[in-house]
Amino acid sequence: MTTLIKGALCYIGDGFQQMDVLIKDGKIDTLSTSISKNGVDAVIIAQDKYLVPGFVDVHVHLRQPGFSYKETIKTGTLAAAAGGYTAVCSMPNVNPVPDSLEGIKAQTDIIDRDAVINVYPFASITKGRQGKGETVDFNALKDIAVGFSDDGTGVQDDDVMLKAMTECEKAGKIISAHCEVNSLLHGGYIHDGEYCKEHHHKGICSASEYEQIERDCRLAKKTGVHYHVCHISTKESVDIIRKAKAGGVNVTCETGPHYLTMCDKDLQEDGRFKMNPPLRSEQDKQALLQGVLDGTIDVIATDHAPHSQEEKSKGLAGSAMGVVGLETAFGVLYTKLVKTGFIPLTKLIGMMSVKPRQIFDLPGGKIAEGEVADLALLDLDKKWSVNPDEFLSMGRATPFEGWQLCGKNVLTVCKGEIVYEAL
Template sequence: MKTLLKNGNIFTGNGFEKRDVFVIDGRLSLSHFDRYDERIDCDSFFIIPGLVDVHVHLREPGFFYKESIKTGTMAAARGGYTAVCAMPNLNPVPSTASALRQQLDIIERDAVIKVYPYGTITKEQNGRGALSDMEAMKDQVIAFSDDGKGVQTGELMEEAMIKAKALNKIIVAHCEDETLLDGGYIHDGSYAKKHGHKGICSESEWGQVKRDIELCKKTGARYHVCHISTKETVALIRQAKAEGVKITCETTPHYLIFCDEDLQEDGRFKMNPPIRSAEDREALIEGLLDGTIDVIATDHAPHRQEEKSRGLTGSAFGIVGLETAFPVLYTALVKTGKLSLEKLIHLMAVAPRQIFGMEGGFLQEGQVADLTVLDLEDSYRVNPEEFLSKGRSTPFEGMEVTGKTVATFVNGEKVYENKHI
């Protein structure tokens, strides 16, 4: 199969270049060919490396009613993603090779894009007790994480870092000190005070980050921090990088767009960590600009509608994000001049691959044909009823955005095409 992407704006790494691209047997070619099986006219479109999301909850096995690997990866393809890393809060949790095998079998059967699973850090994926069987899983997982739970003692985290380093794997940490939780669910700032809510304090995040930075210095392990949300966390990681610590981190669109003044009494605004202050949001944007924050992920976490319809108090933690991430960020950050398009692509497509050792990321001769075609002129209103994900709960509902996926290719195969194009 030979596909011609005709006269597109091709991402070069430093900018864009007008030219043709061919997709041949799963690889890219910049050479000229007179014959092809399919032609897509890309005169007004942008062709970029496929997006990569290193923080996604696909919910299967164990929670098929929330999301399946098939629906989650279909949603990802619609959002322009060609690869995702699947978090391990599943049933059974992937803490052994046999439990992981159940997830891998479903991925092989149903995934429409590339899925890289995480193995757990601890046996029960609860931040406590014994470590998982890291040795047995090392060749089939992208990294190790207990996402949803922070590793609660420094001794256990140090043990995990030593083991992960020996296996040449990254520890990916959800940082949350449970001794500082007070039954709350939103930031303990202006909104919490006004409406009488107890909040998840910032120190529950940055306190563990501070602890783990010292453990990184001690062990030399590679360490990646999930969904950072506080100004203190940004400052700690910035300083650690200056000191040569092997640390990377991610944030998400909802922390970059909203602050606690935007919160509503609606489950679609409930996630963990919570949306924090305007000062925290500005620190995160500054962290993107100066390289402190390496990656933008989504923390796509679908639930049934009933689980998200109990307001801020009773709703489950988590929102969906795969189908909205790029257009929301392009609209709010690039079109407003806060971030360049090239930088956004680096954060969403290039850096994730570099950190986690995935193939691709540059549109060069012979590269794997994992790519996304974007229409950056198409404006529309976010409508969750159109989502391919089973999840519908998003704080971006009703937002006017610009930027839509025209087509997504994985290994040269077209896995998504906008039916309107």
């Protein structure tokens, strides 16, 4: 099967050039200003559209095995393909926990059968993903796991994290840490800010996040491990990571589209606004945006976390933590950050396509002859409204419901195969 994409504005180097792209045997075969249609199986006319390396989301919950009433690997990867993603890293919040070769194989067997894009699973840091106790066998899991994470649980014990980082560094892998000090939570479920006080909710203090990041940066400096911080949300987190980078710590981090575009003033009494970490203050949002500008924040990841309608129908206090994001991420970020002139499109593509691959050592990320054909075609003029009823994901809870956006993925190619098309 050969596919020709004609006349797209291709992301090459750090800019865009109008080119034709011939795809053959899963790879970019030819890149030229004019390629003949003769003998080509499928031709896609792409004038005025932007062809970029497929997006990578390094923080996604596919829920299977164990929780397929929330999402499956099939529905989650279909949703990812619709959003322009050709690769996702699946978090270990599944059952069985991927804390052994047998545990992770329960997931990879389904991935091999059902995934429509590339899925790279995390193994847990601790046995049972408990955030304490015995650590996993990092060496045994290093060839099958993209990295190690106890996502959803912060590693509470300093000695456990020190051992984990030491062993992970020996294995040449990355620790991707959910940072949360349990003793500081006090039953909170939204940010401990103005909205929380005015509406008599229980708050989550910022220190519950940044104190563990501070500890981990010290341990990462001691061990030399590549330490990646999940979903940062506070101004203190940005400052700690910025200083750690300047001090030579091998640390990278991510934040989510909702933390860059919303704050606790935007909260409503609805479960679709409840996630962990929570939407923080306007000051925190501004600090995160500055972190994007100066490179402190490396990538944008959605923390796509689908739940059933019932689990998300109990308001801020009673609903499960987590929102979906794969199908809205590009539109939200392009509309709010690029269209407004805050960052250039090339910067956004770097954070969604290039840097995630560099950090997690994943293939692709370039439009060049011989490279894997993992691509997304973007229509920057496409205007659309966020309607959860149209999602391919089984999850429907999004804080962006009803938002009017500009910019949408219209074609996704993974390993040379068209896996999503809305031209």
